[in-house]
Amino acid sequence: MSSEEKTLTARDLRVEFGLPGGRVARAVDGVDLDVAPGEIVALAGESGCGKTTLARTLLGLERATGGTVAFDGVPLRYSTRALKAYRRQVQLVLQDPTGALNPRHTVYDAVAEGLRIHKIHDDEPGRVAEALSRAGLRPPEQFFLAYPHELSGGQRQRVVIAGALVLQPSLLVADEPVASLDASVRGEILSLLLRLKEEQGLGALVITHDLGLAWSIADRIAIMYLGRIVEQGPVEQVLTAPRHPYTRALVSVLPAAPAVKAAVAEPIVLAGELPDASKIPGGCRFRPRCQEVASGNAAAVLHQCSGEDLHVLGPEAEPHLVACHLDRALHGDAKMAA
Amino acid sequence: MLLEFKDLRVTYRGSRGRLPAVRGVDLAVDAGETLGIAGESGCGKSTLAMAVLRLLPKSAEVSGEILLDGEDLLQMGWGRLRAVRWTGASIVFQGAMHSLNAVQRIGRQIAEPILVHEAKTTPAAAARRAEALLERVGLPASRARSYPHELSGGQRQRVMIAMALACDPDLVIADEATTALDVMVQAQVLQLIAELVTERGVGLMMISHDLSVLSAVCDRAAVMYAGRIVEQGPAGEVFANARHPYSAALSAAFPVIGDPAARMSPGGLAGDPPDPVRLPEGCSFRPRCAVAVERCGAESPELLAVPVRGSAGVADAARVSACFVAQEGMPVVL
Amino acid sequence: MTATNALSPRALRRARRRQSLSRSWAAYRSQKTGMWGLVLLGAIVVLAIATPVLIDASALSVTQATGGRMAPPSAEYPLGTDETGRSVLALTLWGSRLSLVIGLTATVVAIVIGTAVGVTSGHIGGWYGWIALRLSDWFMVLPSLVVAIALLAVLGRSMATTITVIALVSWPGTTRLVRAQTLTVQSRPYLERAKALGAGHWHQMTKHILPNVLPLVLASATLLVPSAILMESSLAWLGLGDPGVVSWGSILNRASENGAVSAHAWWYLLPPGLAILLVVLAFMLCGRALEAVFNPRLRGES
Numbered sequence: 006m007s008s009e010e011k012t013l014t015a016r017d018l019r020v021e022f023g024l025p026g027g028r029v030a031r032a033v034d035g036v037d038l039d040v041a042p043g044e045i046v047a048l049a050g051e052s053g054c055g056k057t058t059l060a061r062t063l064l065g066l067e068r069a070t071g072g073t074v075a076f077d078g079v080p081l082r083y084s085t086r087a088l089k090a091y092r093r094q095v096q097l098v099l100q101d102p103t104g105a106l107n108p109r110h111t112v113y114d115a116v117a118e119g120l121r122i123h124k125i126h127d128d129e130p131g132r133v134a135e136a137l138s139r140a141g142l143r144p145p146e147q148f149f150l151a152y153p154h155e156l157s158g159g160q161r162q163r164v165v166i167a168g169a170l171v172l173q174p175s176l177l178v179a180d181e182p183v184a185s186l187d188a189s190v191r192g193e194i195l196s197l198l199l200r201l202k203e204e205q206g207l208g209a210l211v212i213t214h215d216l217g218l219a220w221s222i223a224d225r226i227a228i229m230y231l232g233r234i235v236e237q238g239p240v241e242q243v244l245t246a247p248r249h250p251y252t253r254a255l256v257s258v259l260p261a262a263p264a265v266k267a268a269v270a271e272p273i274v275l276a277g278e279l280p281d282a283s284k285i286p287g288g289c290r291f292r293p294r295c296q297e298v299a300s301g302n303a304a305a306v307l308h309q310c311s312g313e314d315l316h317v318l319g320p321e322a323e324p325h326l327v328a329c330h331l332d333r334a335l336h337g338d339a340k341m342a343a
Numbered sequence: 344m345l346l347e348f349k350d351l352r353v354t355y356r357g358s359r360g361r362l363p364a365v366r367g368v369d370l371a372v373d374a375g376e377t378l379g380i381a382g383e384s385g386c387g388k389s390t391l392a393m394a395v396l397r398l399l400p401k402s403a404e405v406s407g408e409i410l411l412d413g414e415d416l417l418q419m420g421w422g423r424l425r426a427v428r429w430t431g432a433s434i435v436f437q438g439a440m441h442s443l444n445a446v447q448r449i450g451r452q453i454a455e456p457i458l459v460h461e462a463k464t465t466p467a468a469a470a471r472r473a474e475a476l477l478e479r480v481g482l483p484a485s486r487a488r489s490y491p492h493e494l495s496g497g498q499r500q501r502v503m504i505a506m507a508l509a510c511d512p513d514l515v516i517a518d519e520a521t522t523a524l525d526v527m528v529q530a531q532v533l534q535l536i537a538e539l540v541t542e543r544g545v546g547l548m549m550i551s552h553d554l555s556v557l558s559a560v561c562d563r564a565a566v567m568y569a570g571r572i573v574e575q576g577p578a579g580e581v582f583a584n585a586r587h588p589y590s591a592a593l594s595a596a597f598p599v600i601g602d603p604a605a606r607m608s609p610g611g612l613a614g615d616p617p618d619p620v621r622l623p624e625g626c627s628f629r630p631r632c633a634v635a636v637e638r639c640g641a642e643s644p645e646l647l648a649v650p651v652r653g654s655a656g657v658a659d660a661a662r663v664s665a666c667f668v669a670q671e672g673m674p675v676v677l
Numbered sequence: 678m679t680a681t682n683a684l685s686p687r688a689l690r691r692a693r694r695r696q697s698l699s700r701s702w703a704a705y706r707s708q709k710t711g712m713w714g715l716v717l718l719g720a721i722v723v724l725a726i727a728t729p730v731l732i733d734a735s736a737l738s739v740t741q742a743t744g745g746r747m748a749p750p751s752a753e754y755p756l757g758t759d760e761t762g763r764s765v766l767a768l769t770l771w772g773s774r775l776s777l778v779i780g781l782t783a784t785v786v787a788i789v790i791g792t793a794v795g796v797t798s799g800h801i802g803g804w805y806g807w808i809a810l811r812l813s814d815w816f817m818v819l820p821s822l823v824v825a826i827a828l829l830a831v832l833g834r835s836m837a838t839t840i841t842v843i844a845l846v847s848w849p850g851t852t853r854l855v856r857a858q859t860l861t862v863q864s865r866p867y868l869e870r871a872k873a874l875g876a877g878h879w880h881q882m883t884k885h886i887l888p889n890v891l892p893l894v895l896a897s898a899t900l901l902v903p904s905a906i907l908m909e910s911s912l913a914w915l916g917l918g919d920p921g922v923v924s925w926g927s928i929l930n931r932a933s934e935n936g937a938v939s940a941h942a943w944w945y946l947l948p949p950g951l952a953i954l955l956v957v958l959a960f961m962l963c964g965r966a967l968e969a970v971f972n973p974r975l976r977g978e979s
Contacts, residue, residue, distance in 0.1 A: 092873060097873035278498075
């Protein structure tokens with residue numbers, strides 16, 4: 006898997022921040038992840054779980070304090086030149102398109118910026134026009150002179166995507182690409198990502214708190230909790246038959262129409278909120294909020310839950326992997342087999 | 344009826360001319376009932392909320408009636424209005440951080456409206472009530488001595504709810520009250536809101552862009568587009584079986600996990616909401632509509648009872664839709 | 678938006694610049710006081726440029742002076758004469774040239790230094806940013822007249838020294854302003870996007886930060902010019918200016934040294950004093966209007 010072409014790989018990735026008072030926040034605490042061209046991977050979790058830090062680290066905007074990020078088999082180096090070359094391949098799409106565009110730059114300049122940075126001077130207008138039309142802004146010439154404030158939210162996000170596409174990257178990292186957009190516009194942007202994947206083999210890592218979004222476009226999903234991936238696998242398996250108690254709770258509280266609700270088990274509303282990344286509990290990090298621990302279902306493995314840290318889940322695409330002592334006791338150890 | 348809008352119209356005067364935000368809305372909320380209002384930014388749903396508490400800017404021209412317990416809020420004197428603002432109706436805003444005073448302990452902020460509106464209450468009694476309210480919304484009473492920045496987003500939203508309940512209002516308006524929250528925290532807050540509605544018998548008007556949230560909490564839902572209500576009915580029905588193409592698109596934007604139809608096909612609409620200064624002729628949704636017929640370009644549809652799919656053309660008075668296609672009993676999605 | 682088929686990027690950029698310039702100009706025009714300031718400033722500048730044509734330089738020569746000693750205004754000398762018999766009108770008009778040149782040059786130098794230090798210290802930060810900030814703090818708290826006197830004593834009295842002294846005490850204010858603005862721009866997501874596109878520091882500073890900082894710098898520059906002119910006048914009045922040239926300050930200096938006050942020679946004191954007042958007022962009016970145009974930075978975006 007990791008040797009495959011143009012794949013973005015993270016191995017045992019760790020990012021720590023020093024906090025005042027000598028405490029250390031472990032924002033990303035051991036993550037293995039692969040994103041290959043032609044697949045959309047959703048990284049889901051609550052705010053504060055480290056998903057944005059993970060994305061920034063994958064893009065080289067943040068330095069990893071441990072583990073490696075590699076692209077196409079080559080580990081990421083942080084020299085200016087190496088980063089610049091890397092960024093032609095892996096591009097970022099930010100959450101808020103209004104902030105991501107300089108209000109003083111026209112659409113043309115915003116899209117051409119990447120070309121200018123990488124000193125690609127041949128046929129600049131042609132490349133900009135092509136990127137805009139690939140992002141669904143047609144006819145592109147009509148948008149050249151527009152300023153961001155003259156566009157709607159959906160159009161702005163398309164401009165941001167066009168600005169990433171103009172460098173012909175193999176992968177996009179999109180941090181909540183539709184969270185700030187109106188509901189009816191969301192689908193259009195997601196369809197665009199899906200079309201780019203299907204028609205041009207673009208891969209994407211989509212960071213989101215919205216599991217519905219993963220259901221709409223992702224092939225695989227990784228659920229993150231306090232700096233670790235706690236469950237990952239194909240979207241159908243993870244979302245329709247979740248095995249980690251945290252994923253089960255997340256899926257159960259999704260609002261759904263009553264007709265559907267009847268088929269879904271009672272919502273499991275976890276008490277409390279995500280702990281601070283500087284106070285990660287020992288043992289299983291989810292234990293203090295775990296409904297299985299609270300209900301006594303996990304009594305048989307409780308000593309492990311409170312004393313034994315779980316393995317970092319492997320990046321394999323196929324098997325459905327779960328970091329849970331109880332699940333391991335029930336389903337056998339998939340990790341050991343791999 | 345606890346709250347009734349009668350042909351409410353709100354127009355903002357701005358540099359680009361007159362901007363109609365609400366264009367003739369009729370709605371009603373009964374005590375103990377929850378009404379959801381769905382729509383996108385700019386559709387007029389927040390203007391509706393602000394109009395109830397007369398919090399609209401000076402540039403707004405308001406016509407029609409807003410009756411709270413039969414009394415027209417738009418005709419009220421300022422003194423009466425001040426009393427109504429906490430005891431009759433209160434509001435929970437989206438940005439709890441901005442709505443709370445950063446340099447005042449939250450206990451005092453909750454007690455403040457009690458002291459202002461109930462002259463007989465002593466500060467000590469108000470403080471005790473504030474603590475009781477905090478416990479009711481699931482926060483320890485000791486939190487009364489905290490400052491807003493010491494709380495998480497979900498806790499602040501709970502404080503906002505406690506504040507809205509401080510003077511035992513008959514009506515609570517929640518304007519995107521859970522939008523900025525995470526899924527799990529949102530579930531906690533929604534559960535709390537549902538409990539409080541049953542327990543206190545207040546009327547709730549809940550405004551959100553997320554039709555799926557409304558369907559989980561509300562009895563009825565109204566969908567707004569370009570300043571008008573385009574569909575109204577039982578919330579779960581509107582979400583699961585929309586009778587207006589716009590509500591159908593809104594529902595599709597929040598797919599039900601496990602629904603094979605939604606897998607790898609994100610729903611959505613082409614185009615953007617119309618510019619309120621230049622609304623299209625006929626039905627204002629027509630430019631984005633996939634099922635529009637000739638008539639839609641000429642006439643603006645009224646909100647009428649529509650037959651529900653599967654009920655053999657029988658119109659259901661509880662379901663109203665402003666769509667000619669739905670009124671004919673035809674499907675509103677391709 | 679019109680269809681702009683087959684336009685080169687340069688033409689596009691020009692068109693865009695024209696658009697934004699005309700928008701800013703329209704916003705400026707709506708500021709009535711700013712327009713008054715602009716008219717006043719234009720008149721002063723035209724007068725200063727035209728002076729050599731109107732009045733021969735020989736009018737400044739002490740040896741060729743024809744008037745009486747501190748003679749009151751007359752038909753020949755509309756604003757009277759100084760202690761050597763030169764026309765005060767001629768002196769004031771010629772003085773305007775020097776006052777404006779010194780004020781503008783000193784401002785440009787201060788702005789360039791201030792902007793460069795401000796942008797780099799805000800953008801790069803780290804120990805460099807810390808040192809730059811402390812340095813500007815240090816210059817800011819130095820009493821400007823004392824520094825000026827000390828520097829003039831070392832470097833000798835000349836126009837270049839005056840400009841250096843004024844620039845040296847004026848740049849920290851600009852640095853502060855620019856640094857603060859840089860830090861705000863720095864936190865905008867579009868800088869993150871530029872970084873992710875592979876942009877280096879130079880690109881980020883020149884393409885994103887500077888364009889967002891410059892309008893404010895321009896506005897503050899117009900407010901810096903009058904203070905530079907005032908400072909030049911103070912220095913010259915204290916006798917620290919270039920002795921070989923005529924500026925408003927030096928006219929006032931000579932007037933007070935030669936007893937114009939006790940002689941009740943108001944025509945000697947008032948013209949240069951009023952000229953300073955008018956120039957300062959004109960720049961102030963323009964500066965305030967520019968600030969109003971540029972400061973609500975998201976003007977028109979709602």
